[in-house]
Every structure is written in C-alpha cells, then in structure tokens.
Amino acid sequence: MKYRHRFHAGNFADVHKHVTLVALLQAMQRKDKGLFYFETHAGRGWYSGHGDSQPGSEIREGYARLAGSTPQSDAIRQFLDTESAACAALTPDKPQPRAGSAYAGSPLLAATLLREQDRGLCCELLAPECRALQQSLHAWPRMRTLCADGLQSLRSQFPPRERRALLLIDPPYEDPLAELDTALSAALEALTRLAGTVVALWYPIKDDRLLAPWLRRCAARLRAPTLQCELWRHPRDSRVALNGSGLLIINAPWQLDTQMQQWLPELGTLLGIDAQGGTAVRWLVQESGAAQ
Numbered sequence: 001m002k003y004r005h006r007f008h009a010g011n012f013a014d015v016h017k018h019v020t021l022v023a024l025l026q027a028m029q030r031k032d033k034g035l036f037y038f039e040t041h042a043g044r045g046w047y048s049g050h051g052d053s054q055p056g057s058e059i060r061e062g063y064a065r066l067a068g069s070t071p072q073s074d075a076i077r078q079f080l081d082t083e084s085a086a087c088a089a090l091t092p093d094k095p096q097p098r099a100g101s102a103y104a105g106s107p108l109l110a111a112t113l114l115r116e117q118d119r120g121l122c123c124e125l126l127a128p129e130c131r132a133l134q135q136s137l138h139a140w141p142r143m144r145t146l147c148a149d150g151l152q153s154l155r156s157q158f159p160p161r162e163r164r165a166l167l168l169i170d171p172p173y174e175d176p177l178a179e180l181d182t183a184l185s186a187a188l189e190a191l192t193r194l195a196g197t198v199v200a201l202w203y204p205i206k207d208d209r210l211l212a213p214w215l216r217r218c219a220a221r222l223r224a225p226t227l228q229c230e231l232w233r234h235p236r237d238s239r240v241a242l243n244g245s246g247l248l249i250i251n252a253p254w255q256l257d258t259q260m261q262q263w264l265p266e267l268g269t270l271l272g273i274d275a276q277g278g279t280a281v282r283w284l285v286q287e288s289g290a291a292q
C-alpha cells in the first residue's frame, strides 16, 4: 500500500468529510444515551507541520482557506472549534502552530467530542501510522486504537453494547472499484448487526462513469434512509487527481439534510469553489427504503 494520508491531510475533501463528521456526532449527542464511535481507516490522527507527519501542500486549498474565517454556519464554526481544541490538547505547553500548518484528522476530532458515556475505537492497518495514532490519542482514554484491518475488526465490534453507533468508513481508494464495493459491504455488515447504525461512508469523485453504477448498487441494496452529500471543485469527469468528495450517510439523524443544505454551499464558497464545481445534498434512499 502506497497511500499516506499526510500528503492529503486537511485538503478540501478532508475538510468536507470532517465538517460532516463533527455535525453528525453532535447531532447524535443530542440524546444523552452513550454511543460507540468506530472508524475502519483511521490514519495517524495528527499532521503536525513538521517531521514526517507534515501535511502536504493540499492543505492550502483546504483547511488553510477556512482557518481564520468567520463562517455564518454553526456546523463550520463547530468544526473549526473542534480542530483548534484537538490541536491545543496535543500541544498544551507550546504556542499553537500557525493556522493551516497543523491538522487533526477524524480520530482526534471524534475523540475531542466524545462524552463520558461514549467510547470510540479506531483501526489503522499500517504499523508506523498506527503507532503515531496511539501516541496522538494518548490524551483521550475514551478513544482506543487497534492496529488491524478495520473491515475485519468491524465484525468483532458490532453490535456494540451501547446499541448506538457511528461508523466512519474512509478507505484510501488505491483500487477504487474494489474498495467502493468493500466499503458498501462493510456498511451492510454493520447494519445487519445493528440496524440503527449511523454510517458515514466517504468516496472520491473522480469519474462519474465508475461512480454512477456503484451508487445504483448502493441504492438497490440499502434499506435504511441514506443521504448523499457531495462537494466538487472540478468538472466531475476531468482528469485531475480528485475532482470532488462525497459521503453517504446511512440512517442520517433528524434534520441533518436541512442543516446540510444551509452549511454545504457556504463551505463550498469558503473553499473557493467556483462555477466549475458545486455542492449537492439529496436522498439516495428515502425513509421507506425506496431508491430515488
């Protein structure tokens, strides 16, 4: 596996995924009952601005554009606050790094938000990345790390004792065709074991000819209400590395769709998306299990 997330940490797709993740967790935490957060593909957790975890230049077109902005939307402000809190918790004795030069990934964002009654588990396959993740998560005992295949580990973790779960599936997509189907199978596996699992499944928008049949397969196989949230910078079939970022949100919490319709266009504007790009929120599968 060649993929190293540090080259992409904090890019526009990461920001899209992480604003959504923070909004999802906070929506689920409107209920007091504890929840289990499980992440199949965790990365190293923190990208520090120096050493071998330094984020690549893609952060300039992503998080660096937002840091220091004053967004109207609560969801974007809450993401920025959670980013700052995660970075501050990691370096309590040091001056905070320049905005946009360090970045907390999904395990740290989730760990920052977990309440006393919640717990989390993050899987990372690559040993050096996993060791770095364990170090990063040291400050958050409620979030544990497993150095193992996240897709296989899911079977031993579901259903969790809390009977409430948020599952993030975020593969590297080095082999997009195979990994899209594996990600869908993992989501279905979790739903079989705990029907109410809220799943956030990230996918790259690179080529609609590949994506459209996969989305049709998702719509045919998923029975739970599924929201689709997309943000793209380039025409959806252009030959740049990554045109856009998409998330399927299965069992989306109440009103997430209407809230997203407000903050997603603002996020697009802050990220500098112009007429070549766009944003969209739609139901792929409605409440009744009917595909759109």
Ligand SMILES: C[S@@+](CC[C@H](N)C(=O)[O-])C[C@H]1O[C@@H](n2cnc3c(N)ncnc32)[C@H](O)[C@@H]1O
Pocket: 001, 003, 004, 005, 014, 017, 040, 041, 042, 043, 044, 045, 104, 105, 106, 107, 123, 124, 125, 126, 129, 148, 149, 150, 151, 170, 171, 172
């Ligand atoms: C896109 S990155 C994760 C980024 C992270 N979720 C975030 O948003 O900050 C994907 C990670 O999955 C790891 N990985 C690849 N295959 C895996 C597997 N089968 N199980 C667990 N981790 C895997 C890679 O080493 C890489 O660190």
